[in-house]
Amino acid sequence: MTKTPVTNGTVIEISVTGTALLLKPGIISGGPITHDCPLSRSVGYFLEPLVLLAPFSKKPFQITLKGITTDDQDLSVDLFRTVTLPHLQPFGISDGLELRIKKRGAPPAGGGEVQFLCPVVKQVKTLNFVEPGKIKRIRGIAHAVRVSPQFSNRMIEASRSILNRYIPDIYLYSDVYKGEESGKSPGYALSLLAESTTSVLYCAEAVSQPGVAPEDIALQATRALLAEIEKGGCVDRQHQTLVLLMMVLSSEDVGRCRMGEPTPRTIQFLRDVRSFFGTSFKITPADPLDKESSQLLYSCYGTGYINANRTLA
Incomplete structure (x- = not known):
């Protein structure tokens, strides 16, 4: 290349x-x-x-x-x-x-x-994503490079010790790289994702640290995933800005998405969107009758952005 x-x-x-x-x-x-x-x-x-x-x-x-x-x-x-x-x-x-x-x-x-x-697109579609559904399965990848392959198995066992209490459909994959494909430094990590019946994805991960056992790394990632699920919504905190920007660039129609409370980064992003695109989001409680719920409904009118530069080859 x-x-x-x-x-x-x-x-x-x-x-x-x-x-x-x-x-x-x-x-x-x-x-x-x-x-x-x-x-x-x-x-x-x-x-x-x-x-x-x-x-x-x-x-x-x-x-x-x-x-x-x-x-x-x-x-x-x-x-x-x-x-x-x-x-x-x-x-x-x-x-x-x-x-x-x-x-x-x-x-x-x-x-x-x-x-x-x-791929290249001419225009993105309008989003209407307001039903979070129920968690139906949990998937994960435990990878280890330039360390014992048992580290990934230990992380999987520790994570399962918590997740097995909540749901039976769990599959954690051990991904061990060897030789040149394993990079130049030792390390290991556990990445987890939970999928709901309406295709909502929540994610969390934890990375190896000096002096921290693989079991502790796995428990850290697992608890972070459960905390993310508890916050609810149709988009996790890591991907709020991605979804909101695509809603702004979508076709000229009202897009809606249910999320949790905005992170400080998301709040600044919404200010930047208003400055660059002149678009403001309407943010209302997703469950007005549920006083304990912190989930919000984000809606905006798409700018109808057209990718005029694309070439069809």
Whole structure:
């Protein structure tokens, strides 16, 4: 793959004092791209904005990112593949949407590699997602690189010791990489997701830390998942901004989505949306009669954004 920029014609100017930044966005070109991510952040940090840009590019995305695939700051590539990408399907972005994990890379040295493939769309569909449903199954991936393969089994057993009390349909997959595919540093992590009867996805994960046993990492991830399920809604806290932006860019109709309370990041995002698009969300209690419920109904009128740059090849 050739090394080309994600956009064509973008200009970034930083003031002399370093306190102001002027950005003139260019055309999202897409196509085959390769990028070596710095080891200060994981691949997930870079995938997050790319997921938002890729559907509106000129050509379908084929981007390869190299670096750390799982850390304690950003979403891991496992959750991007199993949770983030499915959130795009209700908006009509599905065919050809894929994230391939070729190599895993734990901090600090990394060495991982993933390939993100995304199709081009003309316009995204309007979302109407207000029924959270009941949890029907829980899935998970316990991966271990450059450590004993038993670490992943220990995490699975510890997580099951809690999850088995709530639901019978549980499948936790042990994913052990060896050789060059295991990156340059030892590490392990557990990524969990719960799916409801209405295709709502909740996710949580925990990453290895020095001096912390695999069992404790698994319990941390499991309790985080149960806390996410308790907050309810149709979108978990990790993906609020993704869904809200797609609602703003959707066709000219009223989109609705049920979520939990907005995170501080989501609140700032809503302010930015109002500044950039002039769109404000109407936020009302999802269950007005239930005083204990913290779930909210987010609704907005789509801008009807059309991807005029796409090429049909």
